[in-house]
Amino acid sequence: MQHRYTTKKYNSAKKIEPKQIEELKQILQLAPSSINSQPWKFTFVSDKETKQKLSEVSWINTPKVLDCDTVVVFSRINNLYLFEELIEQDLPKGAVDYYKEFVKPQPEEQTKAWFDKQVYLALGVFLSACAEMGIDSTPMEGIEPKKYDEILNQTDYSSLAAVAIGYRDEEDTNQPSKKPKSRRDIDKVIESI
Numbered sequence: 001m002q003h004r005y006t007t008k009k010y011n012s013a014k015k016i017e018p019k020q021i022e023e024l025k026q027i028l029q030l031a032p033s034s035i036n037s038q039p040w041k042f043t044f045v046s047d048k049e050t051k052q053k054l055s056e057v058s059w060i061n062t063p064k065v066l067d068c069d070t071v072v073v074f075s076r077i078n079n080l081y082l083f084e085e086l087i088e089q090d091l092p093k094g095a096v097d098y099y100k101e102f103v104k105p106q107p108e109e110q111t112k113a114w115f116d117k118q119v120y121l122a123l124g125v126f127l128s129a130c131a132e133m134g135i136d137s138t139p140m141e142g143i144e145p146k147k148y149d150e151i152l153n154q155t156d157y158s159s160l161a162a163v164a165i166g167y168r169d170e171e172d173t174n175q176p177s178k179k180p181k182s183r184r185d186i187d188k189v190i191e192s193i
């Protein structure tokens with residue numbers, strides 16, 4: 001965690017090994033979620049034309065999307081009927097019953113907020129995995145989710161955030177060797193009882 005940081009400038013000539021991309025896909029597949037609900041989809045975009053389109057709807061993140069190796073879009077399932085169909089296919093009865101009893105009766109927005117939490121947990125797992133594998137990354141909420149959905153042609157899923165991955169430009173001023181990490185004091189955020 002001392003070495004991971006939000007990369008602001010990528011070396012577009014440096015590519016991630018396909019084997020490592022496959023490992024990252026498996027890591028996301030294995031991410032934990034409440035009742036193993038997996039209310040998500042992860043889209044790996046390395047196609048140049050699609051990256052170009054995404055870069056145009058990525059606010060300050062445009063150069064990162066263009067120069068990184070791959071953009072991974074984190075989406076939550078948006079179609080509650082489809083979600084129920086999937087969990088009825090894949091999960092044990094106890095898990096489905098939990099969903100029907102405790103999650104489903106809430107207003108739709110709250111159920112979707114519960115889905116979002118699961119997706120963000122996978123995002124955290126992903127950032128840690130990249131750091132462990134020596135791959136640089138940029139989590140990005142600074143995107144236009146609806147436009148991402150249009151470009152990715154998705155309606156049953158909604159983009160929440162994206163992560164650019166690749167290798168830093170040696171001049172990136174945000175890297176810890178040039179800009180030490182800044183956090184609140186440990187005793188202000190950790191309590192031991």
Ligand SMILES: Cc1cc2nc3c(=O)[nH]c(=O)nc-3n(C[C@H](O)[C@H](O)[C@H](O)COP(=O)(O)O)c2cc1C
Pocket residue numbers: 004005006007008061138139140141142143161181
């Ligand atoms: C969910 C999330 C969204 C973020 N969105 C952006 C973004 O759109 N663009 C960006 O440059 N950094 C973004 N960041 C990076 C944060 O600003 C950064 O993690 C924080 O300042 C701590 O710095 P560090 O990651 O270098 O340790 C985001 C981080 C998270 C976790």
